[in-house]
Ligand code: SF4
């Protein structure tokens with residue numbers, strides 16, 4: 131049989147035992163300053179998450195990520211497949227942002243803003259504490275026989291879990307199809323929206339399964355961000371860390387005894403509150419979501435025995451080893467500046483994106499046409515994509531010294547969120563043409579407002 135070493139806890143994740151069996155975590159309910167702060171953060175998150183799909187701008191949702199129809203709305207602006215480069219750039223900026231943020235600030239996002247942590251720790255676990263009692267009572271309940279009391283508690287808890295999963299599921303779906311479509315599905319006969327209902331039920335079942343059984347395993351084995359921590363964090367990254375210099379050698383506190391040991395009184399409170407089942411005193415571990423529950427638990431114990439708080443705290447590994455207080459290092463400031471620049475670039479690109487996308491092409495297979503009164507004409511096709519929520523009448527103009535635009539048919543009206551096409555001639559005096567191929571600038575106008583300028587090549591007779 132293999133012997134255990136000091137590091138053997140790293141051979142398997144905290145929720146799996148040596149035999150590969152899942153260890154169910156009965157985490158004690160945290161309480162303390164950080165838990166209260168996380169509760170307020172949760173409130174803000176919930177207001178945003180559940181409220182955002184209802185906010186509209188010009189009749190469309192403020193945010194919609196309709197991957198099914200390829201329609202994306204961000205801050206009320208519609209993005210089309212033609213804006214793919216903006217998304218591509220956005221993704222690159224996002225990945226860079228995540229990498230730099232994590233190198234500097236560790237898993238702060240996991241503990242404070244990740245929807246998985248917020249739903250599991252701040253909503254579902256609270257419902258569980260309310261329905262089944264604290265960690266010890268839950269353990270006893272699960273181990274005990276199926277009495278009427280146990281059936282009642284389990285039924286209440288699971289019904290609420292299912293209801294909350296359903297609410298999360300419909301909100302999640304509303305980010306994809308929009309609230310209006312969701313209301314349509316809910317109010318029209320079931321048979322007209324069988325697919326919509328089946329999707330809702332499947333998504334609800336997935337959320338219910340995650341928060342009832344799978345729980346912290348999402349962070350430990352599924353989440354790609356969690357898996358990246360091993361390569362992103364270094365000894366200067368901020369973590370929830372145990373000050374081993376101050377805490378060791380650990381040992382129980384004894385009344386009226388002059389303490390010669392370290393400050394850790396080995397009360398195990400930090401382990402008991404940990405929702406991923408680890409002992410932070412073993413050092414940085416991939417299971418730690420930086421939820422800060424152990425900081426609160428340890429601070430509570432430190433105050434109780436009259437020792438300074440902060441034995442477990444936000445710190446870097448080097449900070450602990452060098453007994454340094456947490457401060458903004460040059461690296462953090464530099465990364466924050468880079469992050470701010472990246473975000474500014476993306477915001478600038480989004481803000482400067484034009485309302486209309488235009489493509490002008492000379493008619494295929496045609497060179498130029500000799501026209502009356504010594505004029506030369508080139509035929510063009512134009513395609514306009516209106517990315518806004520309003521109809522846009524469009525006129526084409528060019529410098530009258532160079533040539534004249536003759537529309538074939540009426541001026542173009544590009545309907546909201548639509549594509550319009552048209553044909554037009556550019557007519558020039560033959561005498562003014564000095565080159566076989568010239569590049570012309572055509573102005574796209576809506577009323578007096580110039581939307582953009584496009585370039586088109588004009589072919590004339592061979593140069594004289
Ligand atoms: S070690 Fe502490 S911060 Fe990390 S997951 Fe456990 S309780 Fe949360």
Ligand code: SF4
Nearest residue numbers: 394395397398400428
């Ligand atoms: S809560 Fe603090 S004092 Fe208690 S075991 Fe954990 S680190 Fe030691």
